[in-house]
Amino acid sequence: MSGDSRAQDSAVKHVTGAAVYVDDISRTSDQKYVAIGGSSIACGQIESIDLTDVLASEGVTDIVTVDDIPGHCDIGPVFPGDPLMTSGAVDFMGQAIFAVLADTADNARRAVLSANISYHEETPLLDIQTAIENKIYVRPPHRMQRGNAQDALPDAQHRLAGVMTVGGQEHFYLEGQVAIARCDEDGGVHVQSSNQNPTEAQKLVAEVLAIPMNAVVIETRRMGGGFGGKETHANASCCFAALFAVRNRCTVVCRLSRRDDMIMTGKRHNFQNRYEAGYKSTGEIEALCFELAGQCGSSPDLSDAIVDRAMFHSDNAYYLPNVQIDGLRCKSNTVSNTAFRGFGGPQGMIAMETVIDEIAFSLNLDPLDVRKRNFYGETSRDVTPYHQQITDFNVPAIVDQLEIDSDYRRRREAIIAFNKSSAILKKGIALTPVKFGISFTATHLNQGGALLHLYSDGTLHLNHGGTEMGQGLFIKVAQIVSAELGLAVERIKVSATRTDKVPNTSPTAASSGTDINGMAALRAARELKQRLLSHVTETFDCAESSVQLSAAGVVLNNKVVQTWSELAHSAYMARVPLSATGYYKTPEIYYDRDNARGKPFLYYANGAAVSEVIIDTLTGESKILRADILHDVGQSINPAIDIGQIEGGYIQGVGWLTNEELVWDAGGRLLTDGPATYKIPAISDVPEQFNVALLADSPNAADTVMRSKAVGEPPLMLAISVWSAIRQAVAAATDSVAFPQLNAPATPEEILRCLSALKSR
Amino acid sequence: MLRFLLNDTLVESDELSPDLTVLSYLRDYQGLCGTKEGCGSGDCGACTAVVVSLVNDKLCYRSINTCIAFVGSLHGCQLLTVEHLASPGKLHPAQQAMVDCHGSQCGFCTPGIVMSIFALTKNHTRPAAASGQRDVIDQALGGNLCRCTGYRPIVDAARMALDACCSSSYRDTFSAEAAATIAQLKSLQSDDSTAHGAFYRPRSIAAVCELRAQYPDASILAGGTDLALLVTQRHRKLKQIISLQHVEELNYCTERDAHWCIGAAYPLADFQQHFEAQCVDIGALLKRFGSTQVRNRGTVGGNIANASPIGDLPPLLIALRAQLVLQSSVEQRVIAIEDYFIDYRKTVLRADEILVEIRIPQSSLPAAADGPIVKIYKISKRLDDDISAALAVFQLTMKGAEVSSLSAAFGGMAAVPKRAVALEQVLTGKPLDEAVLALADAALEADFKPISDARASEWYRLQVCKNLLRRLAVEVNDSRTATRVIDYVG
């Protein structure tokens, strides 16, 4: 049944250690291991490569460099720029130059250390400002606008301007990048990979090996976390494993050590956001200009779309009558940044929430009132900066309800009183909303496929194009199929995503997993059901309206007349085809990028959070005291799974905005290259009071699968409330002398820096 | 011969290389892949398993990070892995609770989380509802990272498992079979072998010194939470290892001559238990020292011997005016701990010496009659399992409003853990007021020239330490003002 809080499909296997991840696949005696040799400089030219000592290292059996690639070297997903290995220009530290194969992973990793590579070193470009000043971009700038912000700004009653930096984020999926490849009798390969994007991996492996796509199978049963980090950055491991497997006709594992993973694979883009706003004394915004500059790293990767999504979300839930948004894709000599839950959206949204906070500060208003005053309207004030009309906008209702449920106003008063009497510790509270657009902005990706086989014993095999990374996609799709067919979930076997079962799939990304694959599976189930019903009506010579399929089997006039195994068997004997495919493409959406107009999103997923924090004004340490969340998932297919996404997203967002800090040195070396220095949230970071609720009775107005809403990414941005609350506390600690220019992440050091800057004014 | 129980199977081996980790042994040699590798550096907990040992004829369950434990450290123990937790057809309450509470998403952290909850249920006998719950649970799980769930369901699962296991009628299979396990472990202990290959397990200090002389290149292994990183992170090979784990003469904490005398191989977990009663802030510091897994294996001596400038115990021990006993096969010497550290990772320990004992004057602890005030401030980005960006320890006595004596030491502020001599001078005999604190700021600058690194900038380190003097002043002068977010509830 849909709406059931069923456990994740593998829950029991998780707790018993029986769930098999790529590196757990049983070892064969001919198995060998890859390690990748990366550059030790961030920018320059390779002068010579001497791998004699590497080859002589214990256990090493093969080495590859660029020259050993039979086909394409570039594995850029959309635009070129991501060579699998380089022998000339070096664009970031850790860029692959060679790879070795050895009998053990240890030996391979040790061998890599003895490479002798000399470089002509150049000064690396490491910051956004320098890139902007010199117009060094990986893709051209892009603008969205409505009205005329430049003209409206000078006429506004009040104006403000500012700049903020927003840090990047390491995915830190608990299972690092890993792939295992076996060659087949035809020179093709079968690759099992922890991968959000099997079809892309299939295409790239084929191109690198110069073999057709039909010679490559990519299989993904489950990932130990993805979060966007395995959308394009899982492909290199697949290519290396496949390359060695075919050369050596053996089984090859390519698993990055945590350190290599952190150095060699991309992260969330850090941004520098500039804003200039004109507004009325009521707090109502009249004009707004944004310059959103993302640091893309060495190559375009997905950055065009990521910076676009930052721009698409820089309005968040607010109507901007005159708006101009410039998006810049800055190059740097750092690893190419990539997809990460929210895909740029969070970095744009936080700019908008800062503007709101600053307006409220300047007018001495409760920021919540300024937020409400600027919300999109239902019938007027309902067009976005990219000219999509906002419909079914439930943010105001969510915010009103949360304001009451969380007792926001009373607590805000109590905090003001607390801050008057507490000399060292100060509190802050903030309520921030989220409106997140659902659909890939690259329209062609909005398609999904599914494959169902009903076997003659009445059990079903379910396969679709989406991958399972812990988000509960497999159980949700099984529940959808179960609800449609009437077959118990226990009789449905979910199976690994494979490019030879459902072809040409889209990445499991953009929160779209259930929307597109669930709908495709629903259609396959519908087709199968139709065939079964026709068969039943023939068998029993009855009208279709008198028949129902239920968990017990065929119900005719309220009596079970056939079990599922009897039904399946009799359908088989009657030569009814029991396999069905389903296909879905998202309707209505289009986007004219040249004119920055269209309807890129089928609908929006909405929510809001109230966070209360306390800071220590002597050390900058902070802690979340309480969080209240109300989130809209439409009609939930599985409330427990949805709540899990909301809580997990919120805490991941808290990490991004508080303690997760990426630090590079002046030479472009990542200093935070392991969990000893890069700190994701741990258990004590979870607030004692953590109340999460799903918005009741809110079926999606858009015609989505079972009227549900996507939930993967949107909740991450609920954490902006924490960051905003920290700023409230900083302002309280400094008698509101000026608006706190707080950057993200708000580490203890950043909070103390901000306090010191204000105190010395 | 190495002998231990892997779940319920006896393992005997002479072949395993001395620097083989338990994790690699499980996954690569035994095909037990339920235990995961998330980092290989002790930071994520995905590799958590539980070591069962005999302590005073009782079974003692301790969670460890298998990725940074050498297989030789299992000698005489039982290792329980996630595969062995369920009995046929029935999940252990630690597992069932995780399923019921939706505690797994991607599931990769889950085996480790389950093992940590399991260890918690074995060590904590009061039902969750009746005890400190969050605090107990956070401590048990502070070393287990989960990137997916946001931990709320894991906290709930830990509560549920505790409730299930603490009900008076419940005994899990491990309790039910305890007598048999005890007998098996006893028979393992009767084994008198002292090595497997080049992994040596001497039983006495004398034997350690002898081996040291014989194998000058051998590595001394205490808990291995630091040493193992050479293997897993820097890909070094350790040809010979001399383990201190079985030297009973190094594992104790006892009162002698008005001192607490602590054996160098005394585990941090035991140190925590013993000293939290002596001083609240020591308890609070140890809670934040690594994780339960790290404290279960790491030792007091290892934290000093590794001579890290950011180790947590050295500043504490310097401020408490502790002494160290160093011993070689020919002599024993006693030095003040502040004289132990010479320069970055350089100490006075000679190649033929080991650290054998740490002596803390009992008069330096608040628990003593007329004991001093001891304040310890650890600053790090994250509350759980994080290395200090800066650590400040103050031992002081007050006479009225004036500081009559002060011993102050800092970590993270120099190439070595160091006493703040100028600061001590400036504050002694003065009240902790703004005018004096202004002088203290200058003294701190004279004492320390910190560096910038991944954890903090030079500016922050200095500024935060100056501010910690203000915190000290407030806590000493006016106990009603709240000063710590960590403890704040409300």
Ligand SMILES: Cc1cc2nc3c(=O)[nH]c(=O)nc-3n(C[C@H](O)[C@H](O)[C@H](O)COP(=O)(O)OP(=O)(O)OC[C@H]3O[C@@H](n4cnc5c(N)ncnc54)[C@H](O)[C@@H]3O)c2cc1C
């Ligand atoms: C995840 C993680 C978190 C950590 N968190 C902290 C933290 O919060 N605070 C902190 O201070 N440290 C921390 N550490 C570091 C480490 O755990 C401690 O320093 C610990 O006390 C080391 O003790 P050990 O017994 O494990 O040392 P080992 O690794 O066994 O030894 C460390 C070094 O000391 C030598 N040695 C050990 N004992 C002796 C002896 N008796 N005589 C001579 N030489 C000896 C060894 O040869 C080795 O070189 C952390 C480590 C990890 C992996």
Ligand code: FES
């Ligand atoms: S693998 Fe991360 S702690 Fe062991």
Ligand code: FES
């Ligand atoms: S469930 Fe994925 S890391 Fe915990």
